[in-house]
Amino acid sequence: MGRLEGKVAVILGVGALRNMGQAIAQRYVREGAKVVLGVRDEAGVKPFADSLGAAVVHCDITSEADLKRLMNTAVERFGRLDIAVNASGATHFAPFLEEQIEDLRRITDIQFIGTFQFIQAALRVMADGGSVIQISSVTAIALLPNHATYMATKAAGDLVVSAVAAEFGARGIRVNSIAPGPTADTPMAAPLMANPTAREQRRSATPLQRLGTADDIAEAALWLATDENFITGQVLQVNGGRAIHRLQ
Incomplete structure (x- = not known):
């Protein structure tokens, strides 16, 4: 029997081929979970969802109505919600004095307000003893040049996780973040990883000596x-020790 047999999971952030959200969905299905995927591009994700036997719901993390529909779909289709994973995010970098208010608002809407709303929506329907998982970033504590907005919103999401965990622990609901570092095979990291010098710099700076x-x-x-x-x-x-140095 799989380690998630009988559990129902919602995963948001599976829109890009071979990204973290898709890897999590595949792992959960292999372990017996029923999975509902929240996506902005239903047609584009349908082949992936079909390969897993997963349900698909249109969902934009900035929309409270979309998030409510996503969580309710899990309950209506499978009778419960045990696991909620937010793997969505938005890459963005700019020198501090060149940061534009439009970008501040966009990243904040996705990575702070969106995170807040995602967790709210999940907790409103989640079974006692459930698990909420937020994909954060090592950059919430490890400095990366020209990433002030990205880092700040990821750090804010981690603080929300701590606050919610304290409030909902009595229901047995666990709320945690995962902080990746540089990754070798995800779409978000692809432009950086395409540069052999940058790739090697990040590998050699990782204590476990791999990406x-x-x-x-x-x-x-x-x-x-x-x-x-x-x-x-x-x-x-979960970054091979990159958080130890606190500097990317």
Whole structure:
């Protein structure tokens, strides 16, 4: 029997081929979970969803109505919601004095307000003993040049996770973040990883001497989703030790 047999999971952020959200969805299905995918491009994700036997719901993390429909679909179709994973995000960088208010608002809407709304929507329907998982970033504590907005919103999301974990622990609901570092195989990291020099710099600066992968994050998300752990309100640094140096 799989480690998630009988559990129902919602995953947001699976729109790009081979991204972390897709790796998590694949891992969950292999372990027996029923999965509902929240996506902005239903047609584009349909082949992936069909390969897993997963349900698909249109969902934009900035829309409260979309998030409510996503969570309710899981309950209506499968009778419950046990796991909610937010793997959505928006890459963005700019020198501090060149940052534009439009970009501040866009990234904040996705990575702070969106995170807040996602967790709210999940908790309104989640079964006691469930697990909420937020994909954060090592940059919430490890400085990366020209990423002030990205880093600040990821850090804010981690603080929301801590606050919610304290409030909902009495229901047995675990709320945690996973903080990846540079990854070798995800679409968001692809432009950086295409540069051999940049790729090698990041590998050599990682104490475990290799770059992370989407599967590394999926394994951590599997463990946090099971009932086999006793952890809540934490940021799990799944980045080969990059967080130790606090500098990218």
